[in-house]
Amino acid sequence: MSYTEERMTARARDAYRNGRATFGIRPERTALLVIDMQDEFVRPGWSPYWVPAATRMAPMLRRLAETCRTASVPVIWTIFDDTHLGLDRPHALRYLPHADTGWRRPGPARVWDQMSPRADEVLIRKPSYGAFYDTPLDTMLRNLGRDTVIVTGTLTNYCCGTTARQAYERGYKVVFGADVTATDDESMQEPELAVLRKGFALVATAEEIANQLTGLVPRP
Template sequence: MKYTEDIVKKAAINAYLNGDVEFEIITSKCALIVIDMQDEFVKPKWTPFWVPEATNQVPKIKKMIEVCRGKNIPVIYTAFKDTHLFKDRPKTGQLMPNRYPHLGNDPLWFNEGKIWHEITPKENEVVIFKPSYGAFFNTSLETILKNFEKDTIIICGTLTNYCCGTTARQGYERGFKVVFGSDVTSTDIPEMQEPELQVLRKGFAKVLDFKSIIEKLK
């Protein structure tokens, strides 16, 4: 068979748009990871990092959390906050344009790492304060998942193409099955959502919408 430009292009397009990684979602092996649904990203108009779509998705994420709790699926939260005098994070982080220095800074931001009040963690649920985008980088998440005896992570939260997507990639590289919520993850610019989902669909995760995930968990 000769792999013409047309053949390989069609194969790539189909994988981006329709690819479905072949693994079964086994409820007893799942953990839900709620990425960075904290005040700095969810509370309307409070910071320049507010993600309006994250606020809009709170009801669906709340429902997903409730379903997982009802199925004894561990719910693990992540958030940013001041940890280790900020010495535990990538050195060039402060140089990145996503810090918006021209919009000012408030010492209250990212001080507590407070999860949005509508989806507050229970006392027996894990909250991981992470130093960078991915939830596995310099955290105990992998050890926690292994101790829970889970091999599948379901990802929801914000931002799709930064913290959520990076966590999906890191989970994949560590041998976890990754389920990525297409409409329970959000970006600061809606046009960036679908391109990231396409990349994840082709090479890193099973990308499903909220209703499909809930149905498979039931």
């Protein structure tokens, strides 16, 4: 590898590890998206799709949601659900190796009750990974006058990461919660954060996000 190639590789590596978006988080322009913190993924042992890391980070995410409410930041919940008899789900999903266990949900999909969603907060039932796919989320955010979204929930490298990319492509400033997202193989957490950090989002901890929302640190 030539000196120029090494320099470019080092530059890319630094962006993956240390890159930082330059926008601030302004509560009056921001909404919190809580992605798929539902029984299948978060309720301990309830299904074969349980994500233990999501259960562990749930208390921190609840605290961030409370901070958002105090700062008048809308909290919007999503559920990955069987909508419209499954006819609105991407057709190719059936061919992917998602390890169908034969388990079937015993009733309607629900947010895990310990997450404590409020009755006056929007719940979107989505048919695919990304929260913008075939849902009214974009219209809702624009009606709310929000141009920044904080992406939290599970799974980091599926529904959360896809939602972050979809938001970026629609012109939103994306904040991605480094420690309030979780995935089923924790070795995949940092690789997904690295890609988002370099090209799609401001990757920040819950504490960093809360500090900007409450004005404890100056915003860029």
